[in-house]
Amino acid sequence: xxxxxxxxxxxxxxxxxxxxxxxxxxxxxxxxxxxxxxxxxxxxxxxxxxxxxxxxxxxxxxxxxxxxxxxxxxxxxxxxxxxxxxxxxxxxxxxxxxxxxxxxxxxxxxxxxxxxxxxxxxxxxxxxxxxxxxxxxxxxxxxxxxxxxxxxxxxxxxxxxxxxxxxxxxxxxxxxxxxxxxxxxxxxx
Amino acid sequence: xxxxxxxxxxxxxxxxxxxxxxxxxxxxxxxxxxxxxxxxxxxxxxxxxxxxxxxxxxxxxxxxxxxxxxxxxxxxxxxxxxxxxxxxxxxxxxxxxxxxxxxxxxxxxxxxxxxxxxxxxxxxxxxxxxxxxxxxxxxxxxxxxxxxxxxxxxxxxxxxxxxxxxxxxxxxxxxxxxxxxxxxxxxxx
Amino acid sequence: xxxxxxxxxxxxxxxxxxxxxxxxxxxxxxxxxxxxxxxxxxxxxxxxxxxxxxxxxxxxxxxxxxxxxxxxxxxxxxxxxxxxxxxxxxxxxxxxxxxxxxxxxxxxxxxxxxxxxxxxxxxxxxxxxxxxxxxxxxxxxxxxxxxxxxxxxxxxxxxxxxxxxxxxxxxxxxxxxxxxxxxxxxxxx
Amino acid sequence: xxxxxxxxxxxxxxxxxxxxxxxxxxxxxxxxxxxxxxxxxxxxxxxxxxxxxxxxxxxxxxxxxxxxxxxxxxxxxxxxxxxxxxxxxxxxxxxxxxxxxxxxxxxxxxxxxxxxxxxxxxxxxxxxxxxxxxxxxxxxxxxxxxxxxxxxxxxxxxxxxxxxxxxxxxxxxxxxxxxxxxxxxxxxx
DNA sequence: GATGAATGAGCTTTCATTCAT
DNA sequence: CATGAATGAAAGCTCATTCAT
Numbered sequence: 001x002x003x004x005x006x007x008x009x010x011x012x013x014x015x016x017x018x019x020x021x022x023x024x025x026x027x028x029x030x031x032x033x034x035x036x037x038x039x040x041x042x043x044x045x046x047x048x049x050x051x052x053x054x055x056x057x058x059x060x061x062x063x064x065x066x067x068x069x070x071x072x073x074x075x076x077x078x079x080x081x082x083x084x085x086x087x088x089x090x091x092x093x094x095x096x097x098x099x100x101x102x103x104x105x106x107x108x109x110x111x112x113x114x115x116x117x118x119x120x121x122x123x124x125x126x127x128x129x130x131x132x133x134x135x136x137x138x139x140x141x142x143x144x145x146x147x148x149x150x151x152x153x154x155x156x157x158x159x160x161x162x163x164x165x166x167x168x169x170x171x172x173x174x175x176x177x178x179x180x181x182x183x184x185x186x187x188x189x
Numbered sequence: 190x191x192x193x194x195x196x197x198x199x200x201x202x203x204x205x206x207x208x209x210x211x212x213x214x215x216x217x218x219x220x221x222x223x224x225x226x227x228x229x230x231x232x233x234x235x236x237x238x239x240x241x242x243x244x245x246x247x248x249x250x251x252x253x254x255x256x257x258x259x260x261x262x263x264x265x266x267x268x269x270x271x272x273x274x275x276x277x278x279x280x281x282x283x284x285x286x287x288x289x290x291x292x293x294x295x296x297x298x299x300x301x302x303x304x305x306x307x308x309x310x311x312x313x314x315x316x317x318x319x320x321x322x323x324x325x326x327x328x329x330x331x332x333x334x335x336x337x338x339x340x341x342x343x344x345x346x347x348x349x350x351x352x353x354x355x356x357x358x359x360x361x362x363x364x365x366x367x368x369x370x371x372x373x374x375x376x377x378x
Numbered sequence: 379x380x381x382x383x384x385x386x387x388x389x390x391x392x393x394x395x396x397x398x399x400x401x402x403x404x405x406x407x408x409x410x411x412x413x414x415x416x417x418x419x420x421x422x423x424x425x426x427x428x429x430x431x432x433x434x435x436x437x438x439x440x441x442x443x444x445x446x447x448x449x450x451x452x453x454x455x456x457x458x459x460x461x462x463x464x465x466x467x468x469x470x471x472x473x474x475x476x477x478x479x480x481x482x483x484x485x486x487x488x489x490x491x492x493x494x495x496x497x498x499x500x501x502x503x504x505x506x507x508x509x510x511x512x513x514x515x516x517x518x519x520x521x522x523x524x525x526x527x528x529x530x531x532x533x534x535x536x537x538x539x540x541x542x543x544x545x546x547x548x549x550x551x552x553x554x555x556x557x558x559x560x561x562x563x564x565x566x567x
Numbered sequence: 568x569x570x571x572x573x574x575x576x577x578x579x580x581x582x583x584x585x586x587x588x589x590x591x592x593x594x595x596x597x598x599x600x601x602x603x604x605x606x607x608x609x610x611x612x613x614x615x616x617x618x619x620x621x622x623x624x625x626x627x628x629x630x631x632x633x634x635x636x637x638x639x640x641x642x643x644x645x646x647x648x649x650x651x652x653x654x655x656x657x658x659x660x661x662x663x664x665x666x667x668x669x670x671x672x673x674x675x676x677x678x679x680x681x682x683x684x685x686x687x688x689x690x691x692x693x694x695x696x697x698x699x700x701x702x703x704x705x706x707x708x709x710x711x712x713x714x715x716x717x718x719x720x721x722x723x724x725x726x727x728x729x730x731x732x733x734x735x736x737x738x739x740x741x742x743x744x745x746x747x748x749x750x751x752x753x754x755x756x
Numbered sequence: 757g758a759t760g761a762a763t764g765a766g767c768t769t770t771c772a773t774t775c776a777t
Numbered sequence: 778c779a780t781g782a783a784t785g786a787a788a789g790c791t792c793a794t795t796c797a798t
Contacts, residue, residue, distance in 0.1 A: 005757065025301050027216065029792060040569075040759040042795080051793065110299030112214050145367050146360055149353045153371070156345035164338045171335055178334050182342070186375035191418075191780035192777055198782095219768060229784045231770080240768065383778065403679050405594065407771060418780040420774080429772065488677030490592050523745050524738055527731045531749070534723035542716045549713055556712050560720070564753035569759035570798055576761095597789060607763045609791080618789065 010047050012037040014061050017054060021104040026055065026111040055108060056118045062105045067125035069094040074128055080136045081184060087129055088158055088180050095162035102162060140189050150187050157183045199236050201226040206247050211289040215244065215300040244297060245307045251294045256314035258283040263317060269325045270373060276318055277347055277369050284351035285361075291351060329378050339376050346372045388425050390415040395436050399482040404433065404489040433486060434496045440483045445503035447472040452506055458514045459562065465507055466536055466558050473540035480540060518567050528565050535561045577614050579604040584625050588671040593622065593678040622675060623685045629672045634692035636661040641695060647703045648751060654696055655725055655747050662729035669729060707756045717754050724750045 016036035020028035030051050034044045048054035070090040075083055095102040108114055123130065133150060136142040142150060161179040165172035205225035209217035219240050223233045237243035259279040264272055284291040297303055312319070322340060325331040331339060350368040354361035394414035398406035408429050412422045426432035448468040453461055473480040486492055501508065511528060514520040520528060539557040543550035583603035587595035597618050601611045615621035637657040642650055662669040675681055690697070700717060703709040709717060728746040732739035 025299075026214070030794085031792070041793090042569075042760065043758055045794065046757070107299055107301065110214075110296050112212075112296065143367065143371065145371075146353065146357065146364065148357075149349065149360075149364055149367075152349045152353065153346065156349055157342065157375075160338065160341045160345055164335070164341065168335065168337075171338075175335065175338055178332065178338075182332065182334075182375045186346075186371045191420075192775085192782045194782070218766080220766090230768095231785065232783055234769065235782060404592070408773085409771070419772090420781065421779060423773065424778070485677055485679065488592075488674050490590075490674065521745065521749065523749075524731070524735065524742065526735075527727065527738075527742055527745075530727045530731065531724065534727055535720065535753075538716065538719045538723055542713070542719065546713065546715075549716075553713065553716055556710065556716075560710065560712075560753045564724075564749045570761045570796085572761070596787080598787090608789095609764065610762055612790065613761060 009037070009039060009043065013039065013044055013047055013054070014058055017058050018062065018100050018104045021055075021058070021107055022100040025107045026113055030054070052113065055113045056115060059105070059108050059114050059118055060122055062101050062108075063122035064125060065098065065101060066091065066094050066105075071125055071128065076128065080132065080139075080141045081188075083129075083132055084136075084154075084184070085180050088154065088183060091155075091158040092161050092165075092176060092179070095158070096165060099166065102159075106159070137189075143187050143189050145187075153187060154183060157186070194236065198226070198228060198232070202228065202233060202236055202243070203247055203250050206243060207251065207289050207293045210244075210247065210293040210296055214296045215302055219243070241302065244302045245304060248294070248297050248303050248307055249311055251290050251297075252311035253314060254287065254290060255280065255283050255294075260314055260317065265317065269321065269328075269330045270377075272318075272321055273325075273343075273373065274369050277343065277372060280344075280347040281350050281354070281365060281368070284347065285354060288355065291348075295348070326378075332376050332378050334376075342376060343372060346375070387415070387417060387421065391417065391422060391425055391432070392436055392439050395432060396440065396478050396482045399433075399436070399485055400478040403485045404491055408432075430491065433491045434493060437483070437486050437492045437496055438500055440479050440486075441500035442503060443476065443479060444469065444472050444483075449503060449506065454506065458510065458517075458519045459566075461507075461510055462514075462532075462562070463558055466532065466561060469533075469536040470539050470543075470554060470557070473536070474543060477544065480537075484537070515567075521565050521567050523565075531565060532561060535564070572614065576604070576606060576610070580606065580611060580614055580621070581625055581628050584621060585629065585667050585671045588622075588625065588674055589667040592674045593680055597621070619680065622680050623682060626672070626675050626681050626685055627689055629668050629675075630689035631692060632665065632668060633658065633661050633672075638692055638695065643695065647699065647706075647708045648755075650696075650699055651703075651721075651751070652747050655721065655750060658722075658725040659728050659732070659743060659746070662725065663732060666733065669726075673726070704756075710754050710756050712754075720754060721750060724753070 013033065016033045017028070020033045020036060024032075030044050031041050033054075034041045037044075044054070048057060070087055073086070073090070075086055078086070130147065130151070133142065133147050137144060137147060137150075157179060161175060164175050168175075202222065205222045206217070209222045209225060213221075219233050220230050222243075223230045226233075233243070237246060259276055262275070262279070264275055267275070319336070319340070322331065322336050326333060326336060326339075346368060350364060353364050357364075391411065394411045395406070398411045398414060402410075408422050409419050411432075412419045415422075422432070426435060448465055451464070451468070453464055456464070508525070508529070511520065511525050515522060515525060515528075535557060539553060542553050546553075580600065583600045584595070587600045587603060591599075597611050598608050600621075601608045604611075611621070615624060637654055640653070640657070642653055645653070697714070697718070700709065700714050704711060704714060704717075724746060728742060731742050735742075
């Protein structure tokens, strides 16, 4: 994949795609994405080989955006509960601050266009977190359950929290304070 | 009345739509659905006014199918934990026995085509369960949290369980036995 | 063509077709015509072999309806001018009293669906009038021009009068009084 | 600008539409029009937003084509009769030289697809002629009748002349010589 | 490299007509 | 005979992608 001339245009296309997918799902047309990015229809295809490729890269981009919120401040030295809490809280913060990104990610994920290889690749930035999960299971701090299952539970609880807080802003605070203890009771050993 | 609308054909169309949506999401063409149902393209539209209407009715049909598994055997007289366990377990059983239905429901739900009124309507068959949740909160058996939030958590844990069991059959048994206690720890007061 | 069981249904269909064609032209669907006639979709086809046949018969029916207004009271013994005036005036009266019929006839006529044989057949009820035109030309009372041309002029002036009176009701009276003298000056020898 | 919209292609589409509408009326398919214009089906829609828009523009195009025949040579300084004769004669010439255009215009006009605003807009190129009509009425040269009525009469007589000359070529000359005096007797004061 | 006109396959939907009831 | 469900061939229109400019 050649280095495209303008990273700005690439980003503008990914941002436009995020909004378009958040609003219209994967039926959003490449033309509408290009228009939103203020770029010609054909230009989209010099940055992304096809619509499918655009969507794989959009998925990676959104997951990376989440990782960028969660991982740089990851407290490698804190205890398991605090590390988990950090990840959970930052996930929720990211979701509340990136409504389009979160919805786009959910739609993309449920649409069936994201390939397994892409999903795999998207886990990389979260490696430190995965390792922590495995250690916590080994140390008996977390439930002796498949790591993928526990991770999935964490993600789903976070998503539910974000969605609920988004839909019922007056309960947002209370729900956020409830959410992590709820998760921790669920998955701690 | 010449030839009455055939409930079998209607069902065949809903089943075909379930499979098609499970495989291809909402981009599944009406032509492919009709073909799968072994019915002419036009016939689909004598049973469902439009693709949109088909999808609303498919959503209701799938939710009803879930309710039919969960509610008839609902133990109205059992204690809260047992009633909750019943619903959760039956949900999981339904999901494992209806892979297409579950995936179709998830894709439909995330695609944005399901209208709020349809979602609302789909909750009706679960009324006894909703009432139980409210009572359990009032009695302090469940966490003092918004009922919609707790319900959502339950659904997400059930879905995660199904998905995980589906993808890793060798861990299925163990995961299922883990899942309800995990949920109950999470949401009980 | 077998005598259909119910002349009422046949008439109801022709009336419904008149309204439908007046409103939507020849694109009016057979289903909409049947619905308007309060008859099943298939019934239309027991009275008229096809949509095309329905339109041919509708054309004849409307022309006959015009003839029924014009010819029974035709003053065979009056002078040329009076006979012509009678036909012209009754034409206009029919048009003003049968807005749907007039518009349907015009749309049908301009649509290209009416076959020449049908047009030919529709002139029959007006034979006495045609003969009078020919006699008047021979006697030098009318312009020495092809009879079809003069007839066409008469029809177009009548139609223009009707349309104008319909669209500008406040000028209707004045226009009607203007119209026949205008026509007579045009075509008298 | 990549490849500019091609006026030739636009014209080819309008010409193709003219022929198609002349032959088949407004039921002519966009596919058949595109094929006739030797252009892809989708291309039609880059030049005309929809079939409806194509028809509005086709109406304007045909009226403009008529105006282009009639108006550039309009004898502004001649007397009323001569100016009227000019318009009438040129109208007939245009009709005889543009069989498809004339028929298409008539079918379009009678089909009900042409909107009032479009009709209104189409009168613009004939403004000088309209003003002359009004002046002639004021000066008592034309009948004291609504201008729209007189204009309509003129058009109808012209159309009848064209149609008759077209259908009976051997009478064409004679009919054309008859036609204007006939019109002038009809509408002069 | 950027542009957007051109392409044609594919989409949802309509509709004249048939025929089982 | 009346009914209206069933049919499948169009119809109008959209859209990912290509490529001349």
